[in-house]
Amino acid sequence: MPQAQARAVLPVVLLGCGGVGRHLLRHIVSCRPLHANQGVAIRVVGVADSSSLLVADDVRASGLDDALLNDLCSAKSAGSPLSSLLARGHCQVFNKPEAMGKVIDAATMLGRTTGLVIVDCSATYDTVGVLKDAVDHGCCVVLANKKPLTCAYEDFKKLTSHFRQIRFESTVGAGLPVIASVTRIIASGDPVSRIVGSLSGTLGYVMSELEDGNFFSEVVKTAKALGYTEPDPRDDLSGMDVARKALILARLLGQQISMENINVESLYPSELGPEVMSTTDFLESGLAKLDETIEEKVKAASLRGNVLRYVCVIGNTGCQVGLQEVPKDSALGRLRGSDNVVEIYSRCYESSPLVIQGAGAGNDTTAAGVLADIIDLQDLFQDGA
Numbered sequence: 001m002p003q004a005q006a007r008a009v010l011p012v013v014l015l016g017c018g019g020v021g022r023h024l025l026r027h028i029v030s031c032r033p034l035h036a037n038q039g040v041a042i043r044v045v046g047v048a049d050s051s052s053l054l055v056a057d058d059v060r061a062s063g064l065d066d067a068l069l070n071d072l073c074s075a076k077s078a079g080s081p082l083s084s085l086l087a088r089g090h091c092q093v094f095n096k097p098e099a100m101g102k103v104i105d106a107a108t109m110l111g112r113t114t115g116l117v118i119v120d121c122s123a124t125y126d127t128v129g130v131l132k133d134a135v136d137h138g139c140c141v142v143l144a145n146k147k148p149l150t151c152a153y154e155d156f157k158k159l160t161s162h163f164r165q166i167r168f169e170s171t172v173g174a175g176l177p178v179i180a181s182v183t184r185i186i187a188s189g190d191p192v193s194r195i196v197g198s199l200s201g202t203l204g205y206v207m208s209e210l211e212d213g214n215f216f217s218e219v220v221k222t223a224k225a226l227g228y229t230e231p232d233p234r235d236d237l238s239g240m241d242v243a244r245k246a247l248i249l250a251r252l253l254g255q256q257i258s259m260e261n262i263n264v265e266s267l268y269p270s271e272l273g274p275e276v277m278s279t280t281d282f283l284e285s286g287l288a289k290l291d292e293t294i295e296e297k298v299k300a301a302s303l304r305g306n307v308l309r310y311v312c313v314i315g316n317t318g319c320q321v322g323l324q325e326v327p328k329d330s331a332l333g334r335l336r337g338s339d340n341v342v343e344i345y346s347r348c349y350e351s352s353p354l355v356i357q358g359a360g361a362g363n364d365t366t367a368a369g370v371l372a373d374i375i376d377l378q379d380l381f382q383d384g385a
Helices: 019-030 032-037 066-077 082-088 098-110 128-136 153-160 178-187 201-210 216-225 240-252 279-303 363-376
Strands: 008-015 040-048 052-056 091-095 117-120 140-143 192-198 306-315 318-327 339-346 354-359
Touching: 008 019, 008 098, 019 032, 019 040, 019 066, 019 363, 032 040, 040 066, 040 098, 052 082, 052 098, 066 082, 082 091, 091 098, 098 128, 117 128, 117 363, 128 140, 128 153, 140 363, 153 240, 178 192, 178 240, 178 339, 178 354, 192 201, 192 240, 201 216, 201 306, 201 339, 216 279, 240 306, 240 318, 279 306
Parallel strands: 008 040, 008 117, 117 140
Antiparallel strands: 040 052, 052 091, 192 306, 192 339, 306 318, 339 354
C-alpha cells in the first residue's frame, strides 16, 4: 500500500551531539514508520556540536539523510569531528563562531515559512542567545538542556512566554510527565502549593543503597562504575543538578527566583571540592572522610523509622535542596535504585498528592522524552512543505 504523504513536516536543527543527542537521532531514524503512519515527518536539516555545524545544502527542500545521520552518530561516538562527514556530500560544515550565525540564518529563513524546531540537547549556557533569536523568528524550541531555563529570570520568561512554541519536559525527570502535570494542574485553576521530589537518579541510587548498611564512599564508587555519575561524582554530590530542576519547577509556579535564592546542601565540604583536590584524590581518599558523618545520619533516621533522601522542596515560602528524613512507607521512602519520584500538592491533591515515579535518568529515556516533545508540536506544522 503506498505511504500517505505527511500532513506535518517538522524541520529540525539539533544542538548537541552527546549521548542524548545521538540517541535522539537514532530514535528519529528508527521511528520513521511509526511517524509516517501518524502523518508526521521529521526532517533533520542541521546538527551542531560544541565546535561546528553540519547542515543540509538546501534546508528549504531537504534534510540530512538517515544513512548520514547514522554515520554521524558513529563518528561522534568515536570522537571524530563533524567535518569528517563532508565526503558524503549534500551537506556543509561551518565552524564557530560562524556556526551559530548559520543556525540563526536557518531560523530566519524557515521560522515564518515552513517552520523550524531548534532542539537543544547540549549542556551549556551558550545556546541562550540562539534560542531567544529563534523564538523571535517564529521557531519552536525543545529543550533537554536545563541551563537556558536556569540563568537570568528574564531569559526564562522570554522563552516560556511563547508557550505554544516551547517544550521542555525532559529538563526535569527525563521522560517523566512532570512539567506536563504541573502545567495541567495550574491551567485547571488548581493552585499548586508544594512540590517534593527526588530528582537525581544518581543520588536516589546512593541514598537507597545506604539503607542496606553500605559505606557512602563504596556506594558512590559503585555508582560511578555503573555509569550513574558524572566523570567527577562531585558534579552530582554538589546537588546543583537537582537545584536546576527545582528552579525550573519553582519558576513554573510563578516564583521569580534565581539560583542564589535556593538553599542547596552539598554532600561534600568545600575542602574536598574540585578547586582543592583532583577527581582521583577525591575518589581514593576524600570520599572515605565522609563515611562516618553520613553513617550517623542514616542511623539517626532509622531510629526514628525514617530513611534519608536527597530531595527538593518547593513551597510558597521558597525552595530548598538537600538531605531530608522521610517516612519509610512514603512514596519517597519506598524509592529504590535510580528512579525519580515527584509529589505534587494542590487544593485537589492536598491530602493525597499526585505522585509521578519512574526512570528519571539515562540518555535513552531522555531522548525519548525529547522526541515526544518534538512530535507534540506537530499541530503547528500541519500541511508543512
